[in-house]
Amino acid sequence: xxFPKISYWPAGVGNDLSGVAIMIGVLDLQGDVVEHLDHxxxxxxxxxxxxxxxxxHNLTGLIIPGGESTCLARLLRIFGxxxxxxxxxxxxxxxxxxxxxxxxxxxxxxGEKPYLGLIDMEVERNSFGSQLDSFVATASIPRVSxxxxxxxxxxxxxxxxxxxxxxxxxxxxxYIAAAETAGILATVFHPELTNNLAFxxxxxxxxxxxxxxxxxxxxxxxxxxxxxxxxxxxxx
Amino acid sequence: xxxxxxxxxxxxxxxxxxxxxMDVTNVEQAKIAEDAGAVAxxxxxxxxxxxxxxxxxxxxxxxxxxxEIKRAVSVPVMAKARIGHFVEAQVLExxxxxxxxxxxxxxxxxxxxxxxxxxxxxxxxCGARNLGEALRRIAEGAAMIRTKGEAGTGNVxxxxxHMRTMNREIRQxxxxxxxxxxxxxxxxGIPYEQALKVRELGRLPVVNFAAGGIATPADAALxxxxxxxxxxxxxxxxxxxxxxxxxxxxxxxxxxxxxPLKILEASMDLGEAMPGxxxxxxxxxxxxxGRGW
Numbered sequence: 013x014x015f016p017k018i019s020y021w022p023a024g025v026g027n028d029l030s031g032v033a034i035m036i037g038v039l040d041l042q043g044d045v046v047e048h049l050d051h052x053x054x055x056x057x058x059x060x061x062x063x064x065x066x067x068x069h070n071l072t073g074l075i076i077p078g079g080e081s082t083c084l085a086r087l088l089r090i091f092g093x094x095x096x097x098x099x100x101x102x103x104x105x106x107x108x109x110x111x112x113x114x115x116x117x118x119x120x121x122x123g124e125k126p127y128l129g130l131i132d133m134e135v136e137r138n139s140f141g142s143q144l145d146s147f148v149a150t151a152s153i154p155r156v157s158x159x160x161x162x163x164x165x166x167x168x169x170x171x172x173x174x175x176x177x178x179x180x181x182x183x184x185x186x187y188i189a190a191a192e193t194a195g196i197l198a199t200v201f202h203p204e205l206t207n208n209l210a211f212x213x214x215x216x217x218x219x220x221x222x223x224x225x226x227x228x229x230x231x232x233x234x235x236x237x238x239x240x241x242x243x244x245x246x247x248x
Numbered sequence: 249x250x251x252x253x254x255x256x257x258x259x260x261x262x263x264x265x266x267x268x269x270m271d272v273t274n275v276e277q278a279k280i281a282e283d284a285g286a287v288a289x290x291x292x293x294x295x296x297x298x299x300x301x302x303x304x305x306x307x308x309x310x311x312x313x314x315x316e317i318k319r320a321v322s323v324p325v326m327a328k329a330r331i332g333h334f335v336e337a338q339v340l341e342x343x344x345x346x347x348x349x350x351x352x353x354x355x356x357x358x359x360x361x362x363x364x365x366x367x368x369x370x371x372x373x374c375g376a377r378n379l380g381e382a383l384r385r386i387a388e389g390a391a392m393i394r395t396k397g398e399a400g401t402g403n404v405x406x407x408x409x410h411m412r413t414m415n416r417e418i419r420q421x422x423x424x425x426x427x428x429x430x431x432x433x434x435x436x437g438i439p440y441e442q443a444l445k446v447r448e449l450g451r452l453p454v455v456n457f458a459a460g461g462i463a464t465p466a467d468a469a470l471x472x473x474x475x476x477x478x479x480x481x482x483x484x485x486x487x488x489x490x491x492x493x494x495x496x497x498x499x500x501x502x503x504x505x506x507x508p509l510k511i512l513e514a515s516m517d518l519g520e521a522m523p524g525x526x527x528x529x530x531x532x533x534x535x536x537x538g539r540g541w
Contacts, residue, residue: 080288
């Protein structure tokens, strides 16, 4: 499926590929990993799967995808990926958590102990109910996109409150759906499950990459089955 | 079901990718499964190995038990309805669980029709032995597919057969000229539009898990390397000597399925696996995979 491919590099670095490629990692332990990889590819951002602490080397950003937060939390501990993520954060690596990823980043979780605790906010897991309560919505988020952004909530958590120093990006009726600090972005919805690239572009900029202004906010070639491009049945 | 609802249902399955869904029969087991890192639990009264041993008619589980499990865990809760038993499915939908498995492990209620899953808002996962069966279920509205394998045997051979069959048939569809697709679809019972979709995508359009006979970390990694998106473990965990340990090990091996050293590590000191059954030793009329069509 053809779509525009443009490579973005940090301002000033140019297209010099001889050095270390600057890229964004997607935590690949469980969940919707390929959906994020697909969006980054559409933006022309170099991306890498992160399964081991060594895979965090030389990243400028890390996405913790959706999935089951209890499962992700367990797998993070087993091989010390959690400690490596905390270390990477200290080095200045920006981190974005979507849905389960946002739960793992919070400093407080209703009814349980926090995991990475990198953004001062309280989240409530699976806060809307069962799968029958999953839904889509649209919202205006001026800092991220000049056009309204489609939002997909799947058994989503809610951000109940944020501490000082945390900026609210999107306030819904009785909860917060997106928040950020200088180093962390947290969204309880899934931009990777829509045709909209605004959040991935926003995060890439946060990581010091410089996507051009000409890049469209949404990719008309995206469809709900686009994730399958990343995991076709091997014919080799 | 409108298109958007169906998309959301397929997307919930996408969230489960790379994970392990575990059969549990009570709150205690559900908590063990969740703590071990299960991405979802399947609430049922008897695991397939017991259904197989005890015989009789296997029906939808007691809703009281399913409700208790739903209250006890935060991961998605699935439950089984009999093939074609659309009222059991209505009851499960009314309970607000997260996913229904229209399952051959229970005694079929209808020998002609599967449930019309497009009438429901709740998502369904269905078993399949080959590409045609998978695509017929998707045409009926299934949002997720799993291999049937042979449940309750602790023998992975049938799950491997079903996954290899699907992969082979997908490769055949990909490599043939368009004019051959009509005949191929007819012979293999594949809805034509679905055949074209598979040719476009190079795989099933929904998430496909392995199920039926997975008992060890290596079994789980085997199914993942064959191209499954995740695994169901039924009797394999709570019929083993140390369920919590085995559950954790299978979660680990599923996440790191391409890494033999980590699978090795996961396979150490697990205690006895569930007893296994040779498929040829099971009388033909007691094989579960043949249920459904």
